[in-house]
Structures are given as C-alpha cells and as structure tokens.
Amino acid sequence: MTTTVQAAQQPLSAPSGLGRGSLATRRRLANTLVRTGIWLSVIIAVVPVALVMYYVIAKGAKMISWDFLTKPIPRQLANPGGGIGPAIAGTLLMTGLASLLAIPLGVLGAIYLNEYGKQNALARSVRLMSNVMTGVPSIVMGLFIYTAVVLTTEQSGLAGALALACLMLPVVIRSSEEMLRLVPDELRQASLALGARKWRTIVTVVLPAAVSGIASGALLGVARAAGETAPIVLVVGLTQRVNWHLSGSNTALPVQIYRNATEPFEAATDRAWGAALTLVVIVLLATLISRLIANRFAIKER
Amino acid sequence: MTQITDRPPAQPLTARGRGAASDRAFSAVSLAAGALVLAILVLILVTTLREAWPALKYAGLGFVTSPSWVPLEVDGAGPVYGALSFVYGTTVVSIIALIFAVPISIGIALFLTELAPTRLRSTVVTVIDLLASIPSVVFGLWGIIVVGPALVKVYNGLHGALGDIPVLGSLFGEPVSSGRGFMTAGMIVAIMIIPIITSITREVFATVPDADKQAAYALGATQWEMIRGAVFPHSFGGMVGAVMLGLGRAMGETIAVALTIGAATQITPNLFAAGNTLASVIALNFGDPGVPPGRSALIALGVLLFAITVVINYAAAVVVRRADVRMKGASA
Amino acid sequence: MTATNDRPAVHIDAGWRHDGAERQPADGGAALMELRDVSVFYGDYEAVRGATLPVRQNEITAMIGPSGCGKSTILRALNRMNDLIRGARVTGTITYLGQDIYARDVDPIQVRRQIGMVFQKPNPFPKSIYENVAYGIKINNIKGNMDDMVEEALTGAALWDEVKDKLKTSGMALSGGQQQRLCIARTIAIKPAVILMDEPCSALDPIATGRIEDLMYELCKQYTIVIVTHNMQQAARVSHHTAFFTAEVDEKQVRHGRLVEFGETGRIFTNPKDPRTEGYITGRFG
Ligand SMILES: Nc1ncnc2c1ncn2[C@@H]1O[C@H](COP(=O)(O)OP(=O)(O)OP(=O)(O)O)[C@@H](O)[C@H]1O
Ligand SMILES: [Mg+2]
Numbered sequence: 001m002t003t004t005v006q007a008a009q010q011p012l013s014a015p016s017g018l019g020r021g022s023l024a025t026r027r028r029l030a031n032t033l034v035r036t037g038i039w040l041s042v043i044i045a046v047v048p049v050a051l052v053m054y055y056v057i058a059k060g061a062k063m064i065s066w067d068f069l070t071k072p073i074p075r076q077l078a079n080p081g082g083g084i085g086p087a088i089a090g091t092l093l094m095t096g097l098a099s100l101l102a103i104p105l106g107v108l109g110a111i112y113l114n115e116y117g118k119q120n121a122l123a124r125s126v127r128l129m130s131n132v133m134t135g136v137p138s139i140v141m142g143l144f145i146y147t148a149v150v151l152t153t154e155q156s157g158l159a160g161a162l163a164l165a166c167l168m169l170p171v172v173i174r175s176s177e178e179m180l181r182l183v184p185d186e187l188r189q190a191s192l193a194l195g196a197r198k199w200r201t202i203v204t205v206v207l208p209a210a211v212s213g214i215a216s217g218a219l220l221g222v223a224r225a226a227g228e229t230a231p232i233v234l235v236v237g238l239t240q241r242v243n244w245h246l247s248g249s250n251t252a253l254p255v256q257i258y259r260n261a262t263e264p265f266e267a268a269t270d271r272a273w274g275a276a277l278t279l280v281v282i283v284l285l286a287t288l289i290s291r292l293i294a295n296r297f298a299i300k301e302r
Numbered sequence: 303m304t305q306i307t308d309r310p311p312a313q314p315l316t317a318r319g320r321g322a323a324s325d326r327a328f329s330a331v332s333l334a335a336g337a338l339v340l341a342i343l344v345l346i347l348v349t350t351l352r353e354a355w356p357a358l359k360y361a362g363l364g365f366v367t368s369p370s371w372v373p374l375e376v377d378g379a380g381p382v383y384g385a386l387s388f389v390y391g392t393t394v395v396s397i398i399a400l401i402f403a404v405p406i407s408i409g410i411a412l413f414l415t416e417l418a419p420t421r422l423r424s425t426v427v428t429v430i431d432l433l434a435s436i437p438s439v440v441f442g443l444w445g446i447i448v449v450g451p452a453l454v455k456v457y458n459g460l461h462g463a464l465g466d467i468p469v470l471g472s473l474f475g476e477p478v479s480s481g482r483g484f485m486t487a488g489m490i491v492a493i494m495i496i497p498i499i500t501s502i503t504r505e506v507f508a509t510v511p512d513a514d515k516q517a518a519y520a521l522g523a524t525q526w527e528m529i530r531g532a533v534f535p536h537s538f539g540g541m542v543g544a545v546m547l548g549l550g551r552a553m554g555e556t557i558a559v560a561l562t563i564g565a566a567t568q569i570t571p572n573l574f575a576a577g578n579t580l581a582s583v584i585a586l587n588f589g590d591p592g593v594p595p596g597r598s599a600l601i602a603l604g605v606l607l608f609a610i611t612v613v614i615n616y617a618a619a620v621v622v623r624r625a626d627v628r629m630k631g632a633s634a
Numbered sequence: 635m636t637a638t639n640d641r642p643a644v645h646i647d648a649g650w651r652h653d654g655a656e657r658q659p660a661d662g663g664a665a666l667m668e669l670r671d672v673s674v675f676y677g678d679y680e681a682v683r684g685a686t687l688p689v690r691q692n693e694i695t696a697m698i699g700p701s702g703c704g705k706s707t708i709l710r711a712l713n714r715m716n717d718l719i720r721g722a723r724v725t726g727t728i729t730y731l732g733q734d735i736y737a738r739d740v741d742p743i744q745v746r747r748q749i750g751m752v753f754q755k756p757n758p759f760p761k762s763i764y765e766n767v768a769y770g771i772k773i774n775n776i777k778g779n780m781d782d783m784v785e786e787a788l789t790g791a792a793l794w795d796e797v798k799d800k801l802k803t804s805g806m807a808l809s810g811g812q813q814q815r816l817c818i819a820r821t822i823a824i825k826p827a828v829i830l831m832d833e834p835c836s837a838l839d840p841i842a843t844g845r846i847e848d849l850m851y852e853l854c855k856q857y858t859i860v861i862v863t864h865n866m867q868q869a870a871r872v873s874h875h876t877a878f879f880t881a882e883v884d885e886k887q888v889r890h891g892r893l894v895e896f897g898e899t900g901r902i903f904t905n906p907k908d909p910r911t912e913g914y915i916t917g918r919f920g
Contacts, residue, residue: 227437
C-alpha cells in the first residue's frame with residue numbers, strides 16, 4: 001500500500017528541476033502516447049480476427065452445399081468434388097462421446113473439490129494439478145492416448161474421444177468448481193436442516209442452483225474440444241467413409257482442414273476453407289449457446 | 303388452546319442404514335473423479351516414458367545435445383535423434399509470440415479495465431472471446447494460405463533494408479519463398495495466446511483497489527502515471543503468471559505451427575528461415591516416423607515437451623495463486 | 635388475516651406474557667430437550683462454556699445476550715448443525731426425549747429431521763414456492779397427498795392466502811417477510827418436534843416481524859420453539875422462558891459464552907436475579 005503511493009509519486013516529483021511548462025508537456029505526451037498504444041493494441045487484436053473470419057466466410061461459403069456436407073471424402077484430395085460428411089460425423093461422434101465422459105466426471109470432481117475436499121491437501125493438489133493439466137499440450141494428450149490405448153487396440157473414434165475427454169476434464173472441473181462456489185452456503189444449510197443427506201443436498205439443491213453456469217462452462221469446453229486437431233491426427237487414423245462406430249478408423253473436421261491445407265492443389269484448399277467454415281459455425285454455435293445459458297443464469301442470480 | 307396436537311411419535315435418532323451408506327458412496331465416487339486428474343497426469347508420464355525408452359536409450363545424452371535429427375539409415379549409419387534444433391525452434395517461436403502478444407494483451411486488458419467506454423468494452427470482450435474460440439487449425443490454414451505468402455514481401459523488404467547490418471542482418475536473413483518460418487509461426491501463435499494472457503491480466507487489473515487508483519489521481523497523476531504507479535506494481539505477480547501461462551500455450555501449440563513453420567531441422571539466427579518445434583515435428587512426422595525406433599523418438603520429444611510445459615504451468619499456477627491470495631488479502 | 639387483527643392485542647395487552655396461567659402449557663412444561671454442562675468448541679477455542687438448561691415442550695424458549703456470546707453456537711448445537719463446521723466439537727450432554735443426540739450411534743440426519751431450523755437470513759431454494767415446501771416432504775419420504783401437505787404447511791405458516799395463486803413462481807420472488815414464512819412452512823412441512831430460529835426477524839421490517847411473532851405464538855401450540863433474538867421486546871412478547879447469555883473473560887483472558895440466568899420470561903424481565911441480566915435488560919430496555 002505505502003510502496004504503491006510512493007511509486008505513484010515518483011514520476012511527479014522526479015522532474016522537479018524542470019520548468020513547469022515542459023514538465024506538463026512531457027507528461028501529457030507520455031500519457032497520450034500510452035493511450036494511443038492501448039487503442040492500437042485493441043485494433044491490432046481485432047484485425048486478425050476480422051481477417052480470419054472474412055477469409056473463412058468468403059472462401060468457405062461458396063463451398064457449402066448439401067453434397068459437400070454429406071458426401072464421402074475423395075481418395076485423392078487433389079481432385080475436385082466429394083465432401084466432408086465423414087469428418088462431420090466423426091467430429092460429432094467424438095466430441096459427443098468425450099462430453100458424455102468428461103462432463104459427468106468433471107462435475108463430480110468439482111463436487112469433490114468444493115463440497116468434500118475443500119482446502120484439504122488432496123483437494124488442493126487436485127486443484128493445482130487440474131490447472132497444470134489444462135496447460136498440457138494437446139499433442140501430448142494425443143501421445144498419451146496413443147501409447148495407452150492405440151498401441152493395445154487400434155486407431156479409432158473411441159481413442160479420439162478419450163483424448164478429447166482428457167483435454168476437457170480439467171476445463172470442466174475448473175469451471176464447475178467456480179460455479180459451485182457461487183452457490184450460497186445458506187442453501188446447503190437449509191437443506192441439511194430439513195434432514196436431507198449431504199449427497200441429496202448436493203444433487204437436489206446445489207447442482208440445480210449452479211446448473212446453468214456448469215452447462216455454460218462445459219459447453220465452452222466442448223467447443224474447444226471440437227476444434228482440437230493434433231491428438232485426433234495421432235489416434236483416430238483416416239477414413240473416407242462415414243463411420244458411426246467407436247471402433248475402426250475415423251476422421252474429424254480439423255483433420256480434414258489440416259490435410260487439405262497441406263496439399264498444394266486448389267481443390268484441396270477450397271475443401272479446407274469449406275471445412276473450416278463448417279467447423280467455425282459448429283464451434284461458434286456452441287459458444288453462443290453457452291453465452292445464452294450463462295446470461296440467463298446471471299439474471300436469475302439477481 | 304393449549305392442547306398438544308398429535309405429532310407422530312418421535313422416532314429413534316439412530317435409524318442409520320442405507321442413507322448413511324449412500325452418503326459415503328457418493329463422496330467416494332466424487333473423490334475418485336477428483337483423483338482422476340492426478341491419475342491421468344501420472345499415467346501420461348508412465349505410458350509415454352515407457353514407449354520413449356527405446357529411443358532414449360539408443361540416443362543417450364545426444365538426445366538433448368545433438369542438433370541433428372535423421373530418422374533413417376544413411377550409408378549404413380544408424381538414425382540420429384537430437385532434439386536440440388526443435389528445442390531451439392520452440393524457444394524462438396515462443397519468444398516471438400510473447401514479444402508480440404504480451405504488450406498487445408496488456409494493452410487490451412488496460413483498455414478493458416481503464417479506458418473503454420462501456421459499450422465498446424463488451425464488443426471488445428466479444429471479439430477476444432471469438433478469438434479464443436477459433437480453432438487453431440483454422441489459424442493455421444489462414445497462416446499457410448494467406449499470411450505466409452503476404453508476409454514474404456515484407457520479409458524481403460526487411461532483409462533488403464537490414465540485411466547488411468552486422469547483428470540485425472543475421473536475424474533478418476533470407477526468407478523462405480513460401481513465407482513459412484519462425485516469424486510467421488511466431489506471429490500466428492501470438493494471436494492465439496492473446497486471449498489467455500488478456501483474460502488473466504484483466505482479472506488481475508480488476509482487483510487493484512480503487513483507493514490506490516484514487517490516491518494516485520489525487521496526487522495529480524495522469525492516467526499513465528496512475529497505471530504505472532498504482533496498477534502495475536499491484537499486479538506484477540499476476541502479470542508474470544499470465545505471461546508464463548501464455549508461454550506454456552505457445553510451446554505446446556501444434557497444428558498452427560506445423561502448418562506455418564516450414565518444417566526444417568536447423569539452428570539458425572535467421573528468423574525468416576524455416577524450422578520446427580517439438581510439437582510440430584511430432585505432428586508432422588508421426589504418420590511416417592522413419593526406421594525404428596523413430597516413433598519412439600517422436601514420443602520422446604513429447605515427453606520432453608510434457609516435462610517443460612508441466613514445469614512452466616506449475617510455476618505459473620503457483621505464481622498466479624500467490625498473486626491471487628495477496629490481492630484478496632489486500633482488498634479484504 | 636386473523637393474524638393481523640390479533641396484533642394490537644399482543645402489543646397492548648403485554649399482560650398475557652406476564653400472566654403465568656396463560657403461559658403454562660397443559661403438561662406443565664415437561665422438558666423435551668435438556669442441555670447439561672454443554673460446552674462448544676471451535677478448534678481449541680471454547681465459544682460456550684458449561685450451559686445447563688431445559689427446553690420445555692410446547693413452549694417458546696428465548697435466548698438473549700450480547701453479540702458474540704454464543705447464542706447461535708448453542709442453537710446450532712441443538713440439531714447438530716455444528717457438525718458442518720470443521721473443528722467444531724460439543725461436550726456435555728444434549729438430550730432429546732431422553733436420547734443423547736451426540737451419542738455415537740445417532741444419525742445427525744435423524745436429529746435434524748426432528749429438530750428443524752429457521753435461519754437469520756431467509757434462504758428459500760431457487761425453486762418454485764410449491765417445490766420449496768415439497769422438498770422436505772420428498773426428502774423424508776413422508777407419505778400422503780403432496781398438494782394437501784403443501785397447503786397445510788403454507789396455511790400453518792400463515793402464507794397460504796398470499797401465495798395460493800402463484801405456487802409455481804419462484805420462492806425468491808417473494809418479499810423478505812414472505813420468504814421467511816416460506817422457510818417456516820418448509821420446516822413445519824416435515825412436522826419436526828422442535829423448531830430452532832436464529833434471529834428469524836432481524837432481516838424484516840416491524841410489520842413482517844409482527845406477523846412472524848404471531849405465527850410463532852400459533853406454532854408453539856403444536857411445536858416447541860427455541861428462538862435467538864437481539865430484540866428484547868420480542869423475547870419478552872413471545873417467549874415463555876428466557877435464557878440470558880453473556881461473554882466473560884476467564885483467568886487466561888479468553889472470552890467464553892456463559893449462561894447467566896435461565897427462568898420464566900416474566901420473572902427474568904421484571905425481577906432478574908443476576909445483576910448482569912438486570913444490567914443488560916435495563917441498559918437496552920429502559
Ligand atoms: N465457525 C466458527 N469458527 C470459529 N469461531 C466461531 C465460529 N462461529 C462463531 N465463532 C465464535 O464463537 C463465538 C460465539 O459466536 P456466535 O455466532 O454463537 O455468537 P452470537 O451470540 O450468535 O452472536 P450474534 O448475536 O452476533 O449473532 C464468537 O466469539 C465467534 O467469534
Ligand atoms: Mg448469532
């Protein structure tokens with residue numbers, strides 16, 4: 001506190017030897033410069049977003065058609081035609097299964113942290129380690145599933161889903177714990193005072209009170225997972241046909257974008273943009289729905 | 303009026319049974335789910351290390367000291383696995399990314415906490431959210447098709463202007479014709495780590511007590527002087543944590559880098575040259591890892607990357623939590 | 635409606651409170667619960683030391699005393715809500731119908747099932763009014779027609795007329811006083827024997843407070859009530875017996891809550907035996 005005030009004083013008292021006018025000008029100049037810099041950084045960040053969105057929409061939109069969204073992937077990416085149907089199916093299958101695994105487990109983990117473990121040693125280390133786990137590169141998670149699952153079975157949609165679930169798990173735990181923390185303790189006490197057991201209190205009072213926040217956070221995690229490429233490239237293999245099974249090679253939208261992007265042919269590039277638009281729409285839809293749920297929650301809180 | 307109404311006769315208080323057991327079961331299940339995080343982290347290390355072992359044993363110390371990576375038999379000589387070039391590439395790309403991303407993120411965070419008119423604030427927040435939700439492969443696609451080719455001209459210009467100056471000249475060397483290289487990859491990664499650095503610095507800035515800011519203003523400080531005197535000192539720890547988290551993300555970024563870095567195994571000061579990072583080389587070569595133990599060697603690169611990022615993220619988490627505790631202590 | 639009409643009578647005729655005949659319940663006030671030498675610890679800190687008092691059936695027992703003297707602490711000990719606080723311990727014995735509620739084989743859930751609690755801040759669940767009342771009934775598997783039981787509880791809490799047309803709306807949308815009565819309805823829906831109330835009116839205005847007081851008076855015909863209050867008029871108006879607590883510094887300079895005096899409310903307020911009680915009552919009252 002004291003150091004802060006002193007620090008604030010320094011720039012004021014340092015140039016006391018200079019004339020009043022020049023001091024004011026220098027300070028005003030510095031201030032203007034910084035303000036300009038701040039505005040500039042916002043603009044610098046907005047430009048790439050705008051450009052990416054522009055390219056994705058401009059180049060992707062002309063590709064989108066029913067055929068493109070449903071047809072199998074051509075064997076030769078250099079050739080025009082074909083579609084990305086199997087990739088859409090794979091993305092839905094794998095993110096769907098990953099969500100079914102990671103969301104319940106993540107919410108349970110958050111329940112442990114916020115309702116049982118609280119500040120004990122195990123809870124604290126789980127909390128810290130889920131922060132660390134959020135930062136584990138997705139390619140490493142891919143290698144993990146490759147060594148732990150694929151080597152003993154095969155490249156499959158199941159392996160992809162497991163990799164995505166591992167990536168989602170810490171995200172769901174962290175956001176769900178935040179939401180559980182917002183549930184006022186009075187509600188828990190009210191329920192317990194009515195003779196409810198702790199688990200019933202959690203399931204019937206605490207979770208419903210936090211459900212929209214949890215859903216919103218989880219959906220953001222789903223959106224992230226849908227865009228993951230690296231682990232999928234390692235563990236699901238490749239297929240040209242729709243595969244709704246958990247076994248056998250599969251594919252996903254990000255993989256198709258990646259593969260087509262590396263091919264120096266126009267047909268492939270076009271296909272990549274079309275797949276990118278499809279993926280961005282899916283991801284943004286999930287994000288938007290998550291926002292809507294979160295907003296409803298915010299209003300109900302008041 | 304004083305009649306005692308019929309209440310069900312008091313039950314014994316000791317009716318335990320199924321109820322208490324269900325409570326124990328639920329807490330055990332939730333504990334297991336929480337502990338899963340620890341189990342997965344341990345399993346990652348165990349399984350990847352097990353598969354990486356043959357290559358590590360084969361390469362020995364050379365794995366971290368040799369800059370050459372030749373996953374084939376050449377003239378009877380066995381494959382060579384040296385990760386140094388990729389460690390170098392990872393470092394260069396991350397540094398470039400931080401150099402661009404940190405000032406911009408801090409700028410945006412200051413904008414959001416100090417400068418922005420209310421209406422613009424939510425717009426900028428939306429844009430940053432949008433930025434965070436665009437998948438990295440889409441940035442990679444944009445980078446390889448649009449940004450790389452567009453930047454070649456800029457690179458050429460810089461090379462022409464600065465190429466003859468002793469130190470700068472070696473940094474700004476001859477660009478690759480496709481524009482793919484450290485610089486392009488670094489800039490793409492910079493864009494992708496802006497959201498995480500911004501969101502954490504912003505949270506940190508938001509916790510600066512209003513009293514401190516008022517105190518600075520009361521002393522006649524300009525906005526910049528207030529930021530320098532009140533906001534920055536108060537948020538230093540949190541900012542360091544944010545930068546470290548950004549660094550962790552930058553090092554682990556895979557697909558966007560794989561698409562834009564140009565895939566070359568070399569250590570060169572030339573920022574416009576092609577290279578590879580630990581993450582990108584795994585993604586690029588995993589389908590075709592060369593002679594055994596090539597795949598094992600790629601997994602070994604993953605182990606190295608895992609170790610580095612875990613250390614960085616652990617440190618970042620600790621730093622952010624410290625800063626968090628201190629700030630909460632200060633404002634309470 | 636009738637409740638509001640009763641109010642002035644309660645205020646003006648302070649006599650009923652001091653008239654022993656009116657106060658005495660039919661069974662002469664058999665003790666439903668008994669505290670014997672009860673101390674409550676938070677970790678190493680002994681928040682309340684050695685309290686001994688009875689809670690008589692179909693009576694209202696008030697606990698008064700300066701802030702921090704451990705009233706809430708004792709109250710929470712009565713239905714084992716203290717179990718939820720890490721490090722909280724109770725020594726001495728607290729019995730309910732002769733059973734030690736802290737005995738090894740006692741299930742705190744069963745204790746709370748029969749000894750309910752209403753909190754200082756109204757805390758309805760973020761569910762509909764109906765669901766709020768139905769919650770405890772469902773949790774405890776009480777058999778019967780749910781609609782009837784909900785109506786009975788809301789009527790019992792003098793809230794039915796106000797909410798009968800909007801049972802589906804959120805309990806959070808009610809006024810503070812209505813929310814508190816909803817919390818009471820929620821508690822009486824499971825028909826506990828004892829209702830503990832911790833400053834149930836401190837978040838309410840005088841009119842809402844009056845309605846809750848009337849309600850307590852009605853409820854004590856069927857239930858046994860223990861109320862913690864800072865409002866001494868309230869204690870004097872509604873309670874049959876009063877326990878006065880205060881915080882005292884022991885030889886090691888540590889503050890503990892102590893029970894100073896327990897007795898019939900009329901006597902405590904008109905003729906306190908302990909000078910500390912008198913000081914507190916006159917200091918605030920007169
Ligand atoms: N959860 C807790 N942990 C540790 N100490 C506590 C806890 N709750 C209360 N105390 C301490 O126990 C003592 C009694 O607190 P209690 O809340 O019972 O007082 P009170 O008489 O209800 O006060 P008030 O009239 O202000 O509500 C106080 O010194 C308080 O600091
Ligand atoms: Mg209290």
